[in-house]
Amino acid sequence: MKLLIVEDEPNLSSIIRKGFSEKNHEVSVALDGTTALDLLSNHNFDVVILDVMLPDINGIEICRRLRAAKNFVPILLLTALGSTENIINGLNSGADDYLLKPFKFLELDARVNALSRRAGQVQKPNEIITIADLQINSKTKSVTRNGDTIVLTAKEFKLLYYLAINSGNILSREQLLDNVWDINFDMNTNVIDVYINYLRKKIDKPYDTKLIHTMKGLGYVLKL
Numbered sequence: 530m531k532l533l534i535v536e537d538e539p540n541l542s543s544i545i546r547k548g549f550s551e552k553n554h555e556v557s558v559a560l561d562g563t564t565a566l567d568l569l570s571n572h573n574f575d576v577v578i579l580d581v582m583l584p585d586i587n588g589i590e591i592c593r594r595l596r597a598a599k600n601f602v603p604i605l606l607l608t609a610l611g612s613t614e615n616i617i618n619g620l621n622s623g624a625d626d627y628l629l630k631p632f633k634f635l636e637l638d639a640r641v642n643a644l645s646r647r648a649g650q651v652q653k654p655n656e657i658i659t660i661a662d663l664q665i666n667s668k669t670k671s672v673t674r675n676g677d678t679i680v681l682t683a684k685e686f687k688l689l690y691y692l693a694i695n696s697g698n699i700l701s702r703e704q705l706l707d708n709v710w711d712i713n714f715d716m717n718t719n720v721i722d723v724y725i726n727y728l729r730k731k732i733d734k735p736y737d738t739k740l741i742h743t744m745k746g747l748g749y750v751l752k753l
Contacts, residue, residue, distance in 0.1 A: 562586025
């Protein structure tokens with residue numbers, strides 16, 4: 530995942546950054562609202578962790594500006610203001626979730642992962658996803674690479690499409706089982722590994738550049 534942390538307390542932002550970096554996420558930090566808006570206008574992020582109380586533009590206003598600009602990146606607010614009114618104000622400004630300070634990193638990590646999963650499940654029916662020379666058409670359920678048509682089964686396509694809409698993000702076996710198979714498989718099953726192997730034979734093996742990568746102990750990622 531590509532994360533943006535907007536937090537003006539250097540110690541806290543450093544702790545959060547270290548925690549997510551150790552989980553192999555790409556993390557950027559902004560210490561004020563102006564820097565955050567500049568980063569958001571020039572880069573794409575998967576989730577924004579946004580402090581409410583900032584020295585210039587507060588987190589609520591940043592939410593409003595992003596949503597007004599049709600930027601729907603998932604936003605998790607960090608706030609020391611725990612009243613119902615403050616929480617409702619934050620959610621009404623466009624935030625997707627909130628977490629009260631002080632908090633444990635494990636809970637922050639779980640909430641960020643949940644936001645990323647929900648965002649990945651939003652599918653655009655007419656979307657054509659392009660990754661390097663790979664093209665995936667979700668409307669026609671067709672796949673090409675370097676102009677070559679690749680024939681996939683329905684389950685292979687669903688797995689590839691879910692990897693593609695989360696391109697660059699490491700997806701665990703649990704996430705893939707939950708979102709591609711839609712039922713609770715035994716987590717000891719090797720069905721994910723089997724289907725990843727099927728995809729590799731069709732998507733990667735005939736070509737020089739490999740797009741499906743195994744992240745040892747973490748899961749799989751589709752990226753250039």
